[in-house]
Amino acid sequence: MRPDAQRRHLILGLSGMLVAGPALASRLSTTPAQTAGPFYPLEFPLDDDNDLTRVRGRNGVARGRIVDIEGRLLDPDGRPIPDARIEIWQCDANGRYHHPHDRGGPLDENFQGFGHHTTDANGRYRFRTIRPVPYPGRTPHIHYAVLMPGRRPFTTQLYVAGDPGNEGDFLYRRIPAERRHLVTSEFLPVRGGNAEFTARFDIILGGTPTM
Numbered sequence: 001m002r003p004d005a006q007r008r009h010l011i012l013g014l015s016g017m018l019v020a021g022p023a024l025a026s027r028l029s030t031t032p033a034q035t036a037g038p039f040y041p042l043e044f045p046l047d048d049d050n051d052l053t054r055v056r057g058r059n060g061v062a063r064g065r066i067v068d069i070e071g072r073l074l075d076p077d078g079r080p081i082p083d084a085r086i087e088i089w090q091c092d093a094n095g096r097y098h099h100p101h102d103r104g105g106p107l108d109e110n111f112q113g114f115g116h117h118t119t120d121a122n123g124r125y126r127f128r129t130i131r132p133v134p135y136p137g138r139t140p141h142i143h144y145a146v147l148m149p150g151r152r153p154f155t156t157q158l159y160v161a162g163d164p165g166n167e168g169d170f171l172y173r174r175i176p177a178e179r180r181h182l183v184t185s186e187f188l189p190v191r192g193g194n195a196e197f198t199a200r201f202d203i204i205l206g207g208t209p210t211m
Contacts, residue, residue, distance in 0.1 A: 026077075026078075027076045027077060028074065028076050028077070028078055028204045029076075029179070029182055029204060030076060030182075030204045030205065030206035030207075031154075031156055031182050031183065031203045031204050031205070031206075032156060032175050032179055032182055032183055033154060033155060033156055034155060034156045034157045034171060034174075034175075034183070035155065035157075035171065036143060036145065036155040037143055037157075038099075038101065039089065039091075039097035039099040039101070039102055039143075040089065040143070040145075041089065041098070041099065041113075041114050042099065042100065044114065045098070045112060045113065045114055047112055048112070048114055048115055048116055049112075049115055049116070049117075050115050050116065050117040050125075050126060050127045050128065051112070051115070051127075051128045051129075052088070052090075052111060052112040052113065052114070052115045052127065052128065052129040052130070053066055053110075053111070053112070053128055053129060053130065054110070054112070055109070055110055055111070055112050058109065058110055060109075060110035061110055062092065062093065062108055062110045062111035062112070062130055063092065063093040063094070063108050063110070063111065063130075064092070064093035064108075064111070064130030064131060064133065065130060065131040065196045065197060066128065066129075066130060066131075066194060066195045066196055066197070067128070067129060067130065067131045067187055067195055067196065067197040067198065067199055068126065068127070068128050068190075068195045068197070068198050068199075069088075069126065069127045069128075069129065069142075069158075069185075069198075069199045069200070069201060070124065070125065070126040070127075070198075070199075070200060070201075071124070071125060071200050071201040071202045071203060072119075072122065072123040072124050072125070072202050072203075073086065073119045073123045073125065073146065073202075073203050073205060074123055074202060074203070074204050074205070075204070075205060075206075076204060076206055079123075080119070080121070080122045080123025080124075081119060081123050081148070081205060082119050082120060082121045082122070082123060083118060083119060083148070084118065084119045084123075084146055084147070084148040085116055085117075085118055085146070085147040085148065086116060086117050086118070086119060086125045086144065086145070086146055086203075087114065087115070087116045087144070087145040087146075087147065088114070088115055088116075088127055088129065088142050088143060088144055088145075089113060089114040089115075089142075089143045090113070090129065090130075090132050090141070090142045090143060091104075091113075091132075091133065091135050092107065092108035092111040092113065092130070093108055093111070093130055093133055094106050094107070094108055095133055095134065095135035095136070096108075096135070097113065098111070098112075098113030098114065099113075104135065104136075111130065115127060115129070128195065129142070131160070131187055131196070131197055132158075132160060134165050138165075138169060138171075139159065139160075139163055139165030139166050139168070139169035139172060140159070140160050140163055140165065141157045141158060141159050141160075141169075141171075141172075142157065142158045143155065143156075143157055144156050144157065144158060144201075144203065146203060146205060151205075151207070152207075154203075154205060154207075156183055156203070157171065157183060158183060158184075158185060158199075158201050159172055159180075159183055159184045159185075160184070160185070160187050161184045161185060161186045161187070162186075166180075166184070182204075185199045185200060185201050186199065186200075187199045
């Protein structure tokens with residue numbers, strides 16, 4: 001290669017790196033995957049909408065402190081992922097899951113225990129549920145699953161920032177310390193309305209589709 005052509009090739013290569021560098025640097029860190037746990041429903045409840053604090057056909061409201069959780073489902077480039085099914089499930093305020101294998105405390109019949117929502121065109125989803133509580137061996141958490149055609153189900157768990165049980169939780173500790181913030185949210189108090197707290201949890205879904 002002639003010297004002038006070689007210099008031109010080098011300059012073009014460096015220019016490409018400068019253009020690509022910021023784009024690569026701006027890619028979002030993907031949400032760590034975690035186990036679905038033993039209490040994913042064996043049978044979905046008849047009422048499985050995105051408000052877990054009320055059960056269709058019952059007049060009561062779930063025990064516990066109500067929280068509105070919202071967020072977005074995005075790819076690592078920040079693009080929204082629409083039409084994905086987001087599921088959550090968690091134990092009730094008594095520390096019991098709506099699952100036949102959980103023989104814990106009394107069951108709160110006014111708590112739905114499981115719900116789902118479909119992301120909109122901007123990748124947004126929303127749930128109304130209760131602030132998670134601990135149960136034996138686990139810090140407070142909410143299970144999440146993302147299901148969409150052409151992809152394997154993705155599962156993770158959402159934790160409460162600052163909860164004293166986090167550092168002793170074996171599943172939370174499995175996540176590298178520098179990545180724990182990706183599954184940890186502030187549950188912030190709100191005034192007015194029917195909820196005591198609000199929280200935000202954006203899920204960054206990595207990987208490639210599998211057909």
